[in-house]
Amino acid sequence: MTRTVSIVLSWIEEHRDELVSLLQRLVATPSVVGSEGACQQLVAELLERQCDRLDVWEPDRAWLEAHPAYFPRGVGFEGRPNVVATLRGSGGGRSLIVNAHVDVVDPGAAEAWPHPPWSGAIADGRLHGRGAIDDKAGLAAMIFVARCLTAVGRPLRGDLVLQSVVDEEWGGGGTLATIERGYRADAGIIFEPTAFEVCPASRxxxxxxxxxxxxxxxxxxxxxxxxxxxxxxxxxxxxxxxxxxxxxxxxxxxxxxxxxxxxxxxxxxxxxxxxxxxxxxxxxxxxxxxxxxxxxxxxxxxxxxxxxxxxxxxxxxxxxxxxxxxxxxxxEGAQIPTDHPLVGTLAKAFETAAGGPAKIAGFPAGCDLPFL
Amino acid sequence: MTRTVSIVLSWIEEHRDELVSLLQRLVATPSVVGSEGACQQLVAELLERQCDRLDVWEPDRAWLEAHPAYFPRGVGFEGRPNVVATLRGSGGGRSLIVNAHVDVVDPGAAEAWPHPPWSGAIADGRLHGRGAIDDKAGLAAMIFVARCLTAVGRPLRGDLVLQSVVDEEWGGGGTLATIERGYRADAGIIFEPTAFEVCPASRxxxxxxxxxxxxxxxxxxxxxxxxxxxxxxxxxxxxxxxxxxxxxxxxxxxxxxxxxxxxxxxxxxxxxxxxxxxxxxxxxxxxxxxxxxxxxxxxxxxxxxxxxxxxxxxxxxxxxxxxxxxxxxxxEGAQIPTDHPLVGTLAKAFETAAGGPAKIAGFPAGCDLPFL
Structure with a gap:
């Protein structure tokens, strides 16, 4: 374990409660697909002080509807911005995109929930609420990464690009729009709930x-x-x-x-x-x-x-x-080779943090991966 | 053919157009089951001058809900009266109930109709509208019978009881309530569309x-x-x-x-x-x-x-x-013997009017018959 990794892990351990309350705030801000505005505003506020550039924009509906990978739903992007925060590296390293979606599926009847869907209530060691795991846990982790890196002095050589996108639950218009905006990197990671598996493929x-x-x-x-x-x-x-x-x-x-x-x-x-x-x-x-x-x-x-x-x-x-x-x-599905360096790096990082070997497996669901 | 029958048939032939416009008026007065009030008011007006006694009353919900043959739907009878007109005979004859229901099924989307459901429009020799055949044709025939009998001098020995009932399409509460009211007769006929068949049974x-x-x-x-x-x-x-x-x-x-x-x-x-x-x-x-x-x-x-x-x-x-x-x-279904005098009488009447033999058959649908 390098000294930097050890500093980062200690910071995370010390600020664990902040991560949990960050997730509670995100869950408590409704963001049903189609109405992500309020939650994206919160995300932008949380990322603003941690990054070098904050980009908040509404995806271009006309461009998306002309794109072969987009399936229009007759709904535009007014009031539904993407949020992208860039943390510049000191130079000489490879760039990385991490991506999480802010939108959640409609929670349906509130009576069906053991705890209200927008509560973020904690009970029996679990945090309850719509999107608590898909994908506000990923979003909270991403924001927490930015805070951690800023706190420990930004030990980055390459750029880190943090994307909080809309529309994942419908058709992926949010992530697709980041391509049009010019966001490209040497590698990309989607923060979807994988039960701790490192997933180089999705169906x-x-x-x-x-x-x-x-x-x-x-x-x-x-x-x-x-x-x-x-x-x-x-x-x-x-x-x-x-x-x-x-x-x-x-x-x-x-x-x-x-x-x-x-x-x-x-x-x-x-x-x-x-x-x-x-x-x-x-x-x-x-x-x-x-x-x-x-x-x-x-x-x-x-x-x-x-x-x-x-x-x-x-x-x-x-x-x-x-x-x-x-x-x-x-x-669509997507796949990178299992011997891609990113897979090995993630597996090693998991092992360091969790103390046991990472499981490498396919993600058995559709997500925004093919668009990255 | 007796002279009376011949007079009656001539009157009907001469007043054919009135029967058609009577049916149009009934069709044009909406009476979806649960909201039969306006149409029953019209029926009462049409029967008032033809009969000796006009009885308009709302069925007793509590009595019905306690009756084993009634299936409550959670809807009462406020503003949903039955209408019964009695034409007294000169004495010595048998009594007869004829029964038609005023309620119709909800017409659904108006666009699905070639002519508006409450129009009573005539096209290609047919009268169009919700309930035109089930059961406003029966109701129009019943009202027309009263007018005819009055016009030709009421050649009746027994009483004739004309019932315009509500609630047939739900559970038959209207007809059932006529029993509670004391309406009984030597025989009863339901005016349902049977494609001209005389039906001594219904399933x-x-x-x-x-x-x-x-x-x-x-x-x-x-x-x-x-x-x-x-x-x-x-x-x-x-x-x-x-x-x-x-x-x-x-x-x-x-x-x-x-x-x-x-x-x-x-x-x-x-x-x-x-x-x-x-x-x-x-x-x-x-x-x-x-x-x-x-x-x-x-x-x-x-x-x-x-x-x-x-x-x-x-x-x-x-x-x-x-x-x-x-x-x-x-x-429930119901059946009387096929050799019951009423069956023979109806078959003979049909033959006189239509010029060909009547078909005696079962009515392959549920109706209010078992309640009579």
Whole structure:
């Protein structure tokens, strides 16, 4: 352990309580995706005194909507700025971007929470609240790093660029906009919750919807109808079978410990609105996970073909083919070699801090990694 | 044809246009179930001069809620009166109740209608609007009968009791309340749209909901979840199989021309609200048709047992049995002998008016018939 590392670790140990209260402040400032303004203002205030340059700007919607990796949601960036703080190094070193997202998913019904979603309450050794782990813990760590480095005299040779971005939970417009702004570095790290794993790869994920057409009928003549719901049934096991064959084919050692790392989850389904009418339309929506090195157009084709093959076994569906749609959300996967120097450096840092070997594994979810 | 019948038929022929405009007025007065007041006021005005006694009253909610055949919906009868007009006969004849319901189902989105739902527009020989056939056509016919009989000098020996009732589309509280009020007669006819068939029987129908419990999971650990949707799938073909065996067992000659006369329709389904989460709960709702002479408790038991038997074939469902609930709506079936004098009389009247033989058949839907 070098003297610098030892100084840094001591400072962190001494200021542990400040890190916790910093996270509580961030959790207590709502930042549901689409309404990140207030929390970004807090982040900017917290970073302002620690950095050489503070850049606060609203992403350019027109540029994003023209970018092939962005999936527009019909929502702009007014009042939703990115915040980027630059800590200049003394020179001669490599630059590093660290990135955390400020936006969180809507917490839904408050009653469903053991502690209010914006409380940051601490109970049984855990801090509760929406975004407490995804990704305000990362954001708090990032801000804490800036304070620590400033406090111990900024022992940096290369530049360190701290990015607090909006829009991660929708489509990654915030991180993508940092590219347009010119932020590039020798390496980048995304602070997502990985259960302490160092992750040189992340899987991709896209949202899909399948619509099955039936023929509506009044219950008095139910036999003249074709239930869209019943016609949709065989498609669901067909997708489960596709999921299984894909894991076997796509799995790499990084994802070996996940029985299913690129899942096909069907989370919602609807069939018409009248309980007593033979349903005319059935729609189900889900998440389609795909491999870090898989191109999403070919992944899409594979699901579309599996649906078509299942439909081909039914005379009605043959004549009324189910429609597969790809919705706004698509997070591609990404991967760097496991022997990349950054992986080794992070593993060593983890070992120093935690006292045990780091686990190197794939991150089994979509995130902003491919945009860095 | 007696001279009286011939006079009546001539009057009807001469006043045909008035019948059509009467129906238009009724359709143009909205009367969605729960808000029947305005239309009942119109009905009362139209019947007032034709009858000996006009009875307008709000059903007694407390009495209804204590009645075993009523399924409370949490809605009272304030501003929702029944209207009953009595035309006294000259004496010595049998009494007859005719019953039509004023309430209609919510028309939903106006855009879905080729003509506005409250227009009563006439196009291509048809009158359009919510309730035009169910049951304002019946109501218009009933009011027209009163006008006709008054115009031609009331050739009645027994009393004729005309009932315009509320609440048919929910649970039949309106008709049931006429019993409490003391309305009884030697025979009763419900004016429901039967495609000109004389129906001495109607099937029953009840609404049910099945809830299947799974185990929710984040997509990152989808393999730790149990999809409630996928666990619900085998229950649906099991209910379809139950439907088939029930038709064979319950069918009578009156329902012979319906391939399925007591259908099991599953019209709606939901599974959680997040497309990318393994769904924890799946619910589907439907209509369970049952025979005119089948007791509903035993019909319920049969569906519950079919669900339980299908669940018993799956280890997860065995430990987490699906829950079957019976919702508010239950319309029992009813039947009178096909050789009942009323059936013959109606068949003969139809033949006189239409010039061809009447079809005697079962009404393959639930209605207020069992309450009369």
């Amino acid at each position: 991709g994920g896209m949202a899909f919807r399948v619509t099955v057409q039936g023929k509506g009928a009044h219950p008095v003549r139910s036999y003249e109808g074709v239930s869209a719901l019943e016609k949709a049934l065989p498609l669901i096991p067909a997708l489960r079978a596709l999921e299984a064959t894909r894991q076997d084919r796509l799995r790499s050692p990084l994802f070996a410990h996940h029985p299913i790392f690129a899942p096909i989850v069907i989370g919602t389904i609807t069939a018409d609105v009248l309980p007593s009418k033979v349903p005319e339309t059935c729609r189900f929506q889900g998440l389609y996970g795909y491999g870090p090195e898989e191109a999403y157009p070919s992944a899409r084709k594979e699901l579309e073909e599996a649906v078509a093959a299942a439909a081909a076994r039914d005379p009605w569906l043959r004549d009324h083919p189910p429609q597969v749609e790809w919705l706004g959300l698509n997070k | 029953g129908g009840m609404a049910f909901r099945v809830t299947v419990q799974g185990k929710g999971a984040h997509p990152v650990r989808s393999y730790e979840g149990v999809s409630a949707l996928e666990k619900a799938l085998p229950l649906i073909p099991a209910l379809r199989a139950l439907e088939a065996t029930r038709q064979d067992r319950l069918r009578s000659p009156l329902f012979a021309h319906h391939p399925i006369f007591a259908p099991i329709v599953i019209g709606t389904i939901t599974a959680d609200v997040l497309p990318s989460k393994v769904p924890e709960t799946c619910r589907f709702q439907g209509l369970y048709g049952y025979g005119p002479e089948e007791a509903y408790p035993s019909a319920r038991k049969e569906l519950e047992e079919a669900v339980a038997a299908a669940a018993a074939r799956d280890p997860w469902l065995r430990d987490h049995p699906p829950q079957v609930e019976w919702l508010g709506l239950n319309k």
